Amino acid sequence: MLLSLPALHLQTSEYHPLFQLPHGRLGPWCSPTGSPAPLSCETGCGEGSWILVCRLLVPTQVSLLSMEEDIDTRKINNSFLRDHSYATEADIISTVEFNHTGELLATGDKGGRVVIFQREQESKNQVHRRGEYNVYSTFQSHEPEFDYLKSLEIEEKINKIRWLPQQNAAYFLLSTNDKTVKLWKVSERDKRPEGYNLKDEEGRLRDPATITTLRVPVLRPMDLMVEATPRRVFANAHTYHINSISVNSDYETYMSADDLRINLWNFEITNQSFNIVDIKPANMEELTEVITAAEFHPHHCNTFVYSSSKGTIRLCDMRASALCDRHTKFFEEPEDPSNRSFFSEIISSISDVKFSHSGRYIMTRDYLTVKVWDLNMENRPIETYQVHDYLRSKLCSLYENDCIFDKFECVWNGSDSVIMTGSYNNFFRMFDRNTKRDVTLEASRENSKPRAILKPRKVCVGGKRRKDEISVDSLDFSKKILHTAWHPSENIIAVAATNNLYIFQDKVN
Amino acid sequence: MTRMMFARGLKRKCTEDEEAAPSYSRQRQSLLDMSLVKLQLCHALAEPSLCRSVLIANTVRQIQEEMTQDGAWRGAAPQTTGRAPLDRLVSTDLLCRSVRDGAGDGPAAPAPRGLQSSIWEGDGPLEDKGSFQKSLDQILETLESNTPLSVDELFSDVDSSYCSLDAVLTGVVGGAQSGQDGLEALAAMAAPAPSTSCKSDLGELDHVVGILVET
Numbered sequence: 127m128l129l130s131l132p133a134l135h136l137q138t139s140e141y142h143p144l145f146q147l148p149h150g151r152l153g154p155w156c157s158p159t160g161s162p163a164p165l166s167c168e169t170g171c172g173e174g175s176w177i178l179v180c181r182l183l184v185p186t187q188v189s190l191l192s193m194e195e196d197i198d199t200r201k202i203n204n205s206f207l208r209d210h211s212y213a214t215e216a217d218i219i220s221t222v223e224f225n226h227t228g229e230l231l232a233t234g235d236k237g238g239r240v241v242i243f244q245r246e247q248e249s250k251n252q253v254h255r256r257g258e259y260n261v262y263s264t265f266q267s268h269e270p271e272f273d274y275l276k277s278l279e280i281e282e283k284i285n286k287i288r289w290l291p292q293q294n295a296a297y298f299l300l301s302t303n304d305k306t307v308k309l310w311k312v313s314e315r316d317k318r319p320e321g322y323n324l325k326d327e328e329g330r331l332r333d334p335a336t337i338t339t340l341r342v343p344v345l346r347p348m349d350l351m352v353e354a355t356p357r358r359v360f361a362n363a364h365t366y367h368i369n370s371i372s373v374n375s376d377y378e379t380y381m382s383a384d385d386l387r388i389n390l391w392n393f394e395i396t397n398q399s400f401n402i403v404d405i406k407p408a409n410m411e412e413l414t415e416v417i418t419a420a421e422f423h424p425h426h427c428n429t430f431v432y433s434s435s436k437g438t439i440r441l442c443d444m445r446a447s448a449l450c451d452r453h454t455k456f457f458e459e460p461e462d463p464s465n466r467s468f469f470s471e472i473i474s475s476i477s478d479v480k481f482s483h484s485g486r487y488i489m490t491r492d493y494l495t496v497k498v499w500d501l502n503m504e505n506r507p508i509e510t511y512q513v514h515d516y517l518r519s520k521l522c523s524l525y526e527n528d529c530i531f532d533k534f535e536c537v538w539n540g541s542d543s544v545i546m547t548g549s550y551n552n553f554f555r556m557f558d559r560n561t562k563r564d565v566t567l568e569a570s571r572e573n574s575k576p577r578a579i580l581k582p583r584k585v586c587v588g589g590k591r592r593k594d595e596i597s598v599d600s601l602d603f604s605k606k607i608l609h610t611a612w613h614p615s616e617n618i619i620a621v622a623a624t625n626n627l628y629i630f631q632d633k634v635n
Numbered sequence: 636m637t638r639m640m641f642a643r644g645l646k647r648k649c650t651e652d653e654e655a656a657p658s659y660s661r662q663r664q665s666l667l668d669m670s671l672v673k674l675q676l677c678h679a680l681a682e683p684s685l686c687r688s689v690l691i692a693n694t695v696r697q698i699q700e701e702m703t704q705d706g707a708w709r710g711a712a713p714q715t716t717g718r719a720p721l722d723r724l725v726s727t728d729l730l731c732r733s734v735r736d737g738a739g740d741g742p743a744a745p746a747p748r749g750l751q752s753s754i755w756e757g758d759g760p761l762e763d764k765g766s767f768q769k770s771l772d773q774i775l776e777t778l779e780s781n782t783p784l785s786v787d788e789l790f791s792d793v794d795s796s797y798c799s800l801d802a803v804l805t806g807v808v809g810g811a812q813s814g815q816d817g818l819e820a821l822a823a824m825a826a827p828a829p830s831t832s833c834k835s836d837l838g839e840l841d842h843v844v845g846i847l848v849e850t
Contacts (some may be wrong), residue, residue: 367686385685414693416686435686467664468697472690522662526669531687 142475219622221609225289228613231259231620233297233627234284238268240301242312253317259629261518263312265354268303275434280305286371300380304367306381310357319343363389363399376427383420384433402450419479437474457499459506469521477533482542489545491536493517511557514549516587517599529603540615545603548607552623569607569621569628667698
C-alpha cells in the first residue's frame with residue numbers, strides 16, 4: 127500500500143496567533159484581570175507568587191490546520207472515504223502525538239486516517255516560520271470491519287498513536303483502533319535510479335541479444351515522495367476495546383491494553399502476545415472495575431502502570447512474575463468524605479495516565495482534576511490541580527448528557543514542569559508545577575484573530591460575572607478538548623478541537 | 636436555599652412538596668431511573684463502552700444499597716403506572732453536592748413508581764432487592780455476551796449510535812421539564828451539537844419512552 131503526497135484534505139495556509147508560555151520556569155502568565163487565579167494546589171505557596179503579569183506577545187506564524195473546508199474535494203478524490211452522509215464525523219481528531227524529536231506530529235481521526243505533519247525546515251530569511259507544521263503524509267490506517275462471529279461492527283477510529291524512536295532514515299509508528307494494532311513505516315524517496323539498459327521504458331526485460339553494453343544506473347533526484355507502508359498487523363488478541371498502547375524502552379516490545387486485559391507484544395511477532403494483566407472476573411456479574419489506561423516506564427523496561435475506573439493506579443514489575451495480576455505498588459487517595467456523592471466513583475475514574483519524562487512521577491487525569499503522584503508515595507498524590515471544579519455542582523446534568531464519561535487526556539511539557547489538559551468550551555488548562563500558576567486558554571477560530579494574542583480565559587464561579595468572564599451556564603459542552611500534545615523539548619503544543627488541530631508556540635522559539 | 640433545606644432533612648408532606656421542590660429521595664429515584672434507562676440503552680448498542688456501563692451499574696448498586704438501608708427500596712415497587720418516570724426526571728443537583736447524613740431525610744416518602752419493573756421484561760412488579768439484583772446481573776451478563784435481549788428489539792428502530800443515545804436521554808429530560816432553572820438550561824444546552832442528523836423525532840422518542848414505562 128503506497129500513498130504519496132500531497133494530502134488532500136488539510137490546509138496549512140492559515141495563520142494563528144500565539145500565546146506565551148512561561149519562558150523557562152519563571153515566566154509570568156497572563157491574566158486579563160490581573161487578579162490571582164484560584165489556588166488549586168494544596169502545597170503552600172506564598173501570596174506573592176500569585177501575582178500574574180501580562181506580557182505582550184510578538185506575533186509569530188503558526189498554522190491552523192482545518193479540515194472543514196475540503197470535505198467536498200475529499201469526497202470526490204478519496205476513494206477510501208466511506209459513502210457517509212456526515213463526512214465531518216470521520217474528521218474528528220481522536221489522537222495527537224509528537225515523535226521523539228518533535229519534528230513530526232501525527233494525528234488520528236475517527237475515519238481511521240493518520241495524518242503526519244512535519245515541522246517547517248529552518249531557513250535564515252524566514253525566522254518567523256519556525257513553528258509551522260505542514261502536511262507530510264496521510265494514509266488510511268484502519269478500515270471499518272465487521273466481526274461476523276459476534277455480529278459486531280468494528281470502528282475504524284484511531285484510538286492511539288505511538289511513535290517508535292527513530293533508528294534510521296525511516297519513521298515507524300504504531301496506530302490502533304478498538305481491536306487491531308498496526309506498525310507503519312513512513313519513509314521518503316527523493317531519488318530514483320536511472321539509466322538501466324536491461325529493461326525498456328515500460329519495464330519489460332530486453333532481449334539479451336540486443337544488449338551490447340552494460341550501463342551503470344545513476345540516482346537522479348525526483349519530487350519527494352513519502353510512502354506509508356503497513357509493516358506489521360497485530361490482530362485478534364483483544365476481546366474488549368483497546369484504550370492504550372505503549373512502546374517499551376527496550377524498543378523491542380510494546381503493550382496494548384483493553385478494558386480488562388493487557389498484552390505484551392514483540393514487534394517482530396504478530397501471531398502471539400503475552401497476556402500480562404487480566405482482571406476479567408470468572409463471573410462477569412462481579413465486574414465492577416475496568417482498566418482505563420496503561421503505560422510503560424520511560425526508562426525501566428520491566429515496569430509499567432495501569433489505571434482503573436475506580437481511580438486507582440497499579441504499578442507492576444514484570445520481573446516479579448510473568449502474569450502481573452499482582453501489583454508492586456498501588457496508588458490510591460482516600461476519598462474525601464465531604465465531597466462524597468453518587469457520582470464520586472464516576473468522577474474519580476482515571477481517563478489518562480502518563481509517566482513524567484524523568485520517570486519519577488505519574489500524572490493521572492480524572493473528570494475534575496489532574497494529579498501528580500510520586501512513585502515513592504502511594505497513599506496520596508503530591509499535587510492536585512482542579513481543571514474545572516465549577517462543574518462539581520453540575521454533575522447530574524453531565525451524567526444525564528453523558529459528558530461525565532468523557533475521557534480527557536493529559537500531557538507533560540519537556541521538562542516535566544508544566545502539565546496541560548483539556549476542558550469544555552474549547553478550553554484547555556496549563557498548570558505550572560513550580561510557580562503553582564495556572565492558565566485557561568481557548569482553541570477556537572472565532573476568538574483568535576491572526577497574529578493576535580491568545581487571551582487567557584476565565585470562567586465565572588459564583589458572584590458577579592466580570593467582563594471577559596464566561597459563566598458556567600454558557601459553556602459549550604459539545605466543544606471539548608480531549609487530546610493535546612506537547613513538543614518533547616520546546617514550547618510548542620498541539621491541541622485537537624473536534625476536527626481542528628491548533629498548534630501554538632511560545633514566542634522565544 | 637430551599638433545596639438544601641430539604642437535603643438537610645426537613646420533615647415534609649410528600650403530597651405538597653413533590654411538585655414544588657424535589658426531595659432528596661425523589662431525586663435519588665430519578666437518578667436511579669435515569670441510570671437504568673442508560674444501562675438499558677447501553678446494551679441496546681452494538682458494542683457499548685464497558686467502562687461506561689460498569690460505572691453506571693456501580694452507581695445503580697450504590698443507590699440501591701442506600702435505598703435498602705433507608706427502607707425506601709421496598710416502597711418503591713408497587714405503584715407502577717403510566718408515564719411517571721418522565722415527570723420525575725427533574726433536576727437532581729442535590730445529589731451532586733455532598734453526602735446526606737443518614738438521619739437527614741428520614742425514611743423517604745414512598746418513592747414514586749419504579750421504572751424497573753417495566754424495564755426488566757416479564758419480571759413483574761419489583762418486590763425486593765433480590766429480583767432487582769437479578770435484573771442488574773442480567774444486564775451485566777448481557778454486556779459480556781452481547782446477546783440481544785428481547786428488549787433490544789424494541790430499540791431496533793433507534794439508530795444505535797452514541798449520538799442517538801444521548802439525544803434520547805437528553806430528549807427525555809428536556810421534554811419533561813417545564814420549569815427551567817439554570818441547571819436544566821445547562822443540560823439542554825449541553826446536548827450534542829452535531830445532532831441535526833440524530834435528533835430523534837419526538838414521536839419516535841415518545842414511542843421508546845412509552846415502551847420503557849409500559850407495564
